[in-house]
Amino acid sequence: MRNNNKIPKPVIRRLGLYYRCLNRLNEEGIEFVASKDLAARLGIKSSQVRKDLSYFGEFGKRGVGYNVEELMKKLEGIIGVDKYWNVIILGAGNIGAAIANYAGLKKDKFNIIGIFDADRSKVGKKIGKLTVQHVSELKSFVQKNIIEIAVIAVPETAAQMVVEELETLNIKGIVNFAPVKLRTKIPIEDVDITLSFKSLVFRIERSKKEGN
Amino acid sequence: MRNNNKIPKPVIRRLGLYYRCLNRLNEEGIEFVASKDLAARLGIKSSQVRKDLSYFGEFGKRGVGYNVEELMKKLEGIIGVDKYWNVIILGAGNIGAAIANYAGLKKDKFNIIGIFDADRSKVGKKIGKLTVQHVSELKSFVQKNIIEIAVIAVPETAAQMVVEELETLNIKGIVNFAPVKLRTKIPIEDVDITLSFKSLVFRIERSKKEGN
DNA sequence: TAGATTGTTAATCGATTAACAATC
DNA sequence: TAGATTGTTAATCGATTAACAATC
Numbered sequence A, B: 001m002r003n004n005n006k007i008p009k010p011v012i013r014r015l016g017l018y019y020r021c022l023n024r025l026n027e028e029g030i031e032f033v034a035s036k037d038l039a040a041r042l043g044i045k046s047s048q049v050r051k052d053l054s055y056f057g058e059f060g061k062r063g064v065g066y067n068v069e070e071l072m073k074k075l076e077g078i079i080g081v082d083k084y085w086n087v088i089i090l091g092a093g094n095i096g097a098a099i100a101n102y103a104g105l106k107k108d109k110f111n112i113i114g115i116f117d118a119d120r121s122k123v124g125k126k127i128g129k130l131t132v133q134h135v136s137e138l139k140s141f142v143q144k145n146i147i148e149i150a151v152i153a154v155p156e157t158a159a160q161m162v163v164e165e166l167e168t169l170n171i172k173g174i175v176n177f178a179p180v181k182l183r184t185k186i187p188i189e190d191v192d193i194t195l196s197f198k199s200l201v202f203r204i205e206r207s208k209k210e211g212n
Numbered sequence C, D: 001t002a003g004a005t006t007g008t009t010a011a012t013c014g015a016t017t018a019a020c021a022a023t024c
Helices: A009-027 A035-042 A046-054 A068-079 A094-101 A103-107 A135-144 A156-168 A193-210 B009-027 B035-042 B046-054 B068-079 B094-100 B103-107 B135-144 B156-168 B193-210
Strands: A065-067 A085-090 A110-117 A130-134 A149-152 A173-176 A188-190 B065-067 B085-090 B110-117 B130-134 B149-152 B173-176 B188-190
Touching: A009 A035, A009 A046, A009 A068, A009 B193, A035 A046, A035 A065, A065 A068, A068 B193, A085 A094, A085 A135, A094 A110, A094 B094, A103 A110, A103 B193, A110 A135, A130 A135, A149 A156, A149 B193, A156 A173, A173 B193, A188 B193, A193 B009, A193 B068, A193 B103, A193 B149, A193 B173, A193 B188, B009 B035, B009 B046, B009 B068, B035 B046, B035 B065, B065 B068, B085 B094, B085 B135, B094 B110, B103 B110, B110 B135, B130 B135, B149 B156, B156 B173
Parallel strands: A085 A110, A085 A149, A110 A130, A149 A173, A173 A188, B085 B110, B085 B149, B110 B130, B149 B173, B173 B188
Antiparallel strands: none
C-alpha cells in the first residue's frame, strides 16, 4: 500500500520511534534488522511495524529484514528530518531555557535561533549561545529569518495571545508546553507535563487497589 | 456504569484535562457546567465527556449539568491528586532543573524534595530550594523519606541503569524524559520531547503537500 | 532448495459518537 | 409542565493483530 490515504495518528509517533531505534542499531554497527527485532526493542508487535511502514512503501527484503541505514534514511525523508528546521522559543523561563539548551534537538536538526520573553528583566540574559530578546522584537526577527517552528513556553495565561501572534507571523508549526488547549489552525503538538504526572498518579493508585 | 472494569487509556489522560478545566471554571466563578460546554472548551464531543465520567459514577444533574466544584473534588479523588506526592529528580541537567523549578507541579501537590546527579561537579549546586546531591546518596535518602515518584532526566545512556536502581528502592511510579523505551514493571509515563518535534515536522510536511 | 521474513488482507479488538429514554 | 441535559446503549469508526501467500 502507498501513501495515498490518511495515516493513523499513532503511526506518526511510531515513525519517530522507529527512526530513533534505527539510529541506535546503526551506531551498534548492525546492518539488517527484522520487524520482529525492531518490535521487540520498542515493546510492540512485529506486524505493527510492518503495517506502519507499509503506508509509505516497501522497504524490506523478504527472508532478510530491513537494511538499517537505508530504512533510516528513508524515514528521515518521510518524517522530514532530512533538513534543518529553524525554531524560536517564546518564554525564557525554566522550560524555555531547558529547551534552548537541549542537545537532543540540535542533533535532530532543530536549530534554535531565538528566544523571547515579555519580561524586560530577562531581556539580554544569555541562555546557552542565545540572548533573550523582548517579544516586541519578535515580528522583525521573524521577517529577517526563516522560522518554521515556535515553542510556546510562556505562562498559561499568555499562551493563547502568543498563538494568535504566531498565526499572523505565518509560523508553520507549534510545540506547546503551556497547559492549555490552544485554538489555532497551525499544526500543534502539546507536551503536557503536569498531565503526565496526573496520569501516573492515577495508574499508581489503580495498581495499588488491584494489587498488581 | 461503575468502576468495575478496565478504564480505556485515553480516558485517563482526559480525566486530567477535565480536572484542569474545572479548576479554571471554578476560578471564573462558574457554578454549573454542561458536558456540552466542557467538551467545547477541550475541543471534544459532549458524549465523550459523559461517557468518560460514567466510568466512575454519576456526577451530573439531568437538565442542569455538573456542579463545578463538586465534580472537581470528585476528580481530585479519582485521579489521586487529593493528597501530596513526594518526587525526586534523577539528573540535574537542563530538564531536571526545569522540572525542579516548575511551579505547576507544586500547585498540583507534587512536592519535589530531592535532586540527584552522577556528576560530582554539579553536587552542591542550588536548584531552586534544593541542593544537588550525588547519586550515591540516593539510597539512604529514599530510606529516610517516603518517595513515590521519580523523574528520570538523565542522559539516555544512563536511563536504564537508573530505572533498575529505582526498582530496588521500591519507587511507585516514574516520569521519564529520556528518549528511550525503558524496561520496568513500575508504572511509567514517557514525556518524549524530540518525538513531539518530529511528529510536528511530519504534519507540517503533510499539510504542505495536501495544501491545507 | 529450505528457512526466514516480508507486505497485505481479513478478523479482532478498542474507542468514539449518535441517539434517546430517563429525569432534573 | 416544558425544556434541558444526563447516563447509557448500540452503531460506527479507527487501530491493532493474526495469519499467510509471496518471495528473498
